[in-house]
Amino acid sequence: MADLWAVLDSHLADAAVLRQALHRQPDLSGDESLTRDLVLQALPGTSTPVKVAETGAVLRIGGPGPCVGVRGEMDALPVTEATGVPWSSQNPGVMHACGHDVHLAALVAVARTIHDAGVPVPLLVVLQPREETYPSGAKDIAEHGVLDAEECVVMIGAHIQPALPAGVVACVPGGVNASSDEFEIVVRGESGHAAYPHLADDPLLALAETVVALQSVVSRSVDPMRSAVVGVSSFQAGQAANVVPDFARATGTIRALSSETRALLHERIVSVSENIARAHDCEAEVRITHGEPVLENDPRLVEVVATQLNAQGMPVSTDLRSLGADDFSFFSERMPATMMFVGSETDASLHTATFLPSDADLRAVARALLAGYLGGAALVTEGLVT
Structure with a gap:
């Protein structure tokens, strides 16, 4: 497969130009x-793209039969860019601050490579909208x-990750990103004058105790060898002193x-909230919104x-796991899939105004995606996936 990698390298200059064009004109989720x-x-090829998920599309490269999908996310973030490059965002307040422009350009380079090489296992280019939002x-x-x-x-995916050294690819079996759900707790009581607290049923106090109690749900309900987070991020109550x-x-x-x-945490959050509220003669209603699976x-x-x-x-790391989430998990729960994390030359963090991967990072992502495609194609050829 040495020639295949050389073909990929021949497409990287055009991929870098495409990356700059994408970076210059970013689109928010859903747009x-x-x-x-x-x-x-x-993209190369003569097949007709299939529009899907409102602003997404899939496009087959190659003939009929089982194929390997490679995902590219399209959306940018509501961030005002501060990189100073000539090809900075021209869409005020919107920026590719998560590397999706790099992922897309790398995917195009891989698609052109597969098209030129005429390999027997088709590639399905998956252009996915709304990775950053619900x-x-x-x-x-x-x-x-x-x-x-x-x-x-x-299904194959790769995400630039500045927490890794440049050129290193984390390729880890099992759970690598967490499930991500949101909860809302509303405690209802009996209002009253603050000078006569005995005549009121205070929902603020009940919820405050609930927030404190939730901090022990992970440490006292979850196996210490398993990773989990329950975090309260907002609290609203009352208007007058x-x-x-x-x-x-x-x-x-x-x-x-x-x-x-995941299921245990849902159960414990409901139980803790309802029972503490009851102890204060209040009632708690817990709503859990399911997000991405593991x-x-x-x-x-x-x-x-x-x-x-x-x-x-390419150096391979096998120990990077994160309680961050990625909706690539909706693919991984339906078919064999692998998400790789690719190290970056930038020191800036994801989702910040100065995040700017280099052309070398683009090459590393493209090589990771090609390796992913080849791995998937091997499983298809050997009849290990159907």
């Missing part, structure tokens, strides 16, 4: 039509039926690296992809 069309214009673009695509119609049996309010509200996030832990990397796929990376001299 990615221009980004989609720009990428489709750069409702999830990946969920919409996964539930649409287009992946089944295209016989997509493997001398009035006991009639309700109090808090919201927060729930993260877990296993479906079992992102599980398929162990077989990880093994063959890591072999491809090692063969190209």
